[in-house]
Amino acid sequence: MRVTILGLALLTLGAPLAAQDLEFQEIVVTGSRIDQDDYSNDMPAVGLRRAADFLVQMVVIRGDTRDMAQRRKEIRAMLADAIRRAGSAGVELAYGDYILTRLTSENVDEITLQSDNRPDSERVLFLVKARLGGAQSGEAAEAQIERYMDAVPEVGRAQMDILGDATLSIVGPDSFRPQIAEKIAEDANAMARRIGDGYSVEIEGLNMPVQWARSGPGEVLLYIPYKLTIVPRP
Numbered sequence: 001m002r003v004t005i006l007g008l009a010l011l012t013l014g015a016p017l018a019a020q021d022l023e024f025q026e027i028v029v030t031g032s033r034i035d036q037d038d039y040s041n042d043m044p045a046v047g048l049r050r051a052a053d054f055l056v057q058m059v060v061i062r063g064d065t066r067d068m069a070q071r072r073k074e075i076r077a078m079l080a081d082a083i084r085r086a087g088s089a090g091v092e093l094a095y096g097d098y099i100l101t102r103l104t105s106e107n108v109d110e111i112t113l114q115s116d117n118r119p120d121s122e123r124v125l126f127l128v129k130a131r132l133g134g135a136q137s138g139e140a141a142e143a144q145i146e147r148y149m150d151a152v153p154e155v156g157r158a159q160m161d162i163l164g165d166a167t168l169s170i171v172g173p174d175s176f177r178p179q180i181a182e183k184i185a186e187d188a189n190a191m192a193r194r195i196g197d198g199y200s201v202e203i204e205g206l207n208m209p210v211q212w213a214r215s216g217p218g219e220v221l222l223y224i225p226y227k228l229t230i231v232p233r234p
Helices: 068-086 138-151 173-195
Strands: 002-004 026-029 048-051 054-063 092-095 099-102 122-131 159-162 167-171 199-204 211-216 219-223 227-232
Touching (some): 054 068, 068 122, 122 138, 173 199
Antiparallel strands (some): 026 099, 054 167
16 A cells, blocks of 8 residues: 555544454553564554553462362462452453453453463463553562462462563553554654655555553553655656
8 A cells, every 4th residue: 555645634544353453452562563474564763652551470380289179279279369459449351362352250260271281280370450650660570460360368278479571461452553554654754844845755554553662661552564755747
């Protein structure tokens, strides 16, 4: 898709149907952009920087009681208690590698037990989220998650631990497409004014889905992988 910049005409471009699927979903933001085969490998200079919605920490409940039935009962009981305590602690629980689903007592059976690579040991993995923004910094969100985890009592030999580093999530990345397009238009029009009347600016790729990357401790960059080129006027 190629568009020649004329005022802010590109703001009328609609999002493709595939992009609309992520208009309301919560997405994990990793340290770098998520690679997908249909996307360009080039990250443009212009995008929308904004605060992430949640700090996300993976946690594990593992148990090593020798009797399998008792071990699984202890792990499940601790998980159920963790779900019950989340609301009063101001955190949310979720699961998923890419699109996050809120973890509740109604869908807890979606969390399956895994081998913990030790004899007579199993575990469950899930995510704890603390909201960012306002007075809640990344450090405060980490502390909130730690307080919550400390408040969940062990059950038998089951215990809960942090697993890996915290990351971020953002809700509805495709809902920010108009703001991203406006940033692109501003930059393209400024470029067109600089190069003079003998040239024009063209943009390719505005039909691509919105992508995202972590750009700071609590900040994400939302962008469309477009390409801007300068061409002589006919």
